[in-house]
Amino acid sequence: MVIVMGFEGSANKLGIGIVKDDGTILSNIRHTYITPPGEGFLPKDTAEHHRSWIISLVKRSLTESGLTHKDIDCLAYTKGPGMGPPLRSVAVTVRMLSQLWKKPIVAVNHCIAHIEMGRLITGAKNPTVLYVSGGNTQVISYSLKKYRIFGETIDIAVGNCLDRFARVINIPNDPSPGYNIEQLAKKGKNLVELPYVTKGMDVSFGGILSNIESIAKNPVRLKEYTVEDLCYSLQETVFSMLVETAERAMAHCGQTEILAVGGVGCNERLQQMINQMVSQRNGQSFAIDERYCIDNGAMIAWAGYLIFKNNITTPLCETSTTQRFRTDQVEVTWRDD
Structure with a gap:
């Protein structure tokens, strides 16, 4: 059995999800940065929101799933596309946890994660x-x-x-x-x-x-x-x-x-x-x-598992983020049809 923790923070929604290799969603927690009426959300303020909430969401996610960090096999995070500062704030946390917990990392395309979560949930x-x-x-x-x-x-x-x-x-x-x-x-x-x-x-x-x-x-x-x-x-x-x-x-x-x-x-x-x-x-x-339609951590975890099951991981030195990451740049290694 493989269990993956996913981290999503490409815009104003911060999500942490935990998914098993059979598609069972063990946890899917989200916290949204909300601004007053008439205002949008600035990248720097959104990044600060993510930094403020991410550790507590990780703890809540583990508690909800009934797991500890020792049960997690892989950490998946959103590489892009998205807003630069929020993406980076989440990636830094993932790199830290990877070294503390000694877990491999998988970088995920945000768009691909939406697609694969949709296919998983709907059939x-x-x-x-x-x-x-x-x-x-x-x-x-x-x-x-x-x-x-x-x-x-x-x-x-x-x-x-x-x-x-x-x-x-x-x-x-x-x-x-x-x-x-x-x-x-x-x-x-x-x-x-x-x-x-x-x-x-x-x-x-x-x-x-x-x-x-x-x-x-x-x-x-x-x-x-x-x-x-x-x-x-x-x-x-x-x-x-x-x-x-x-x-x-x-x-x-x-x-x-x-x-x-x-x-x-x-x-x-x-x-x-x-x-x-x-x-x-x-x-x-x-x-x-x-x-599962709105940005969430479970979709990143599931897409991360699909990549990870073929023994593909992202070296720590390559765990960067990018605001532009097109859907058609990703090789879909997990589909044979």
Whole structure:
């Protein structure tokens, strides 16, 4: 039996998870750095949050799992992509624990971890993956030992688009800006026409954000539309773009399964739109709830195990981090299909 402890801290969520080699999740603890309404989270402040909480989360994770550090076989951490200072603060802790506990380290790609956690939890075999989060937006499919990117955002990520609009309308960041936009959108009735930007299988959200920001800041336009209308319109537009590009990738790859991962993948309206599209293709859609969809340590632990089971580890001198680490850079050594 192999047991891996995973460390995630690429953005404002710090997560520690412990996973067995059969996929059993023994612990999955998370603490989120939350800022006041109208404010984002700065890298240096987020890193300070992670440094302040990480040791207590490690202890809680071990307690919850009923294990001690002697039971852990490997430590997995997020190498990237993500915010530089938070990534580094977690990597330093992992290097320290590795030397104290005498455990090997495995560096993990954050995006790959989302995909493999989604496959583990849902049982999806070979899906087209719609990866949507605060920092990433990609349409992905597996081929020839790589997760290939068939489409992606050419400017900002969809989650970043939603988060920045939440700041404009000054709604709370607790539990997350995207979740609060989702709740407001459920009350929206009037659809505001916004730019719809798809370019092949790529998408662009920057112009949409600028457009809806100008409406939200215009007192005259706000007499025509409520804040709920704006949230509803933003969701409908950006999610339609995502579903269109995902369907195009499914058709191109001849696949019948689609899996939504990343923080925005928790959105019920997005899941509903994906289900509607897939049902017309006689396919099947898969989604996971916020425990495993939002950044978490268990996904890093599981991806770390998949790498570690082939006797691949990361030497201490190479346990660096990087803000840019593309999904298609990773050789998928654990899949034979």
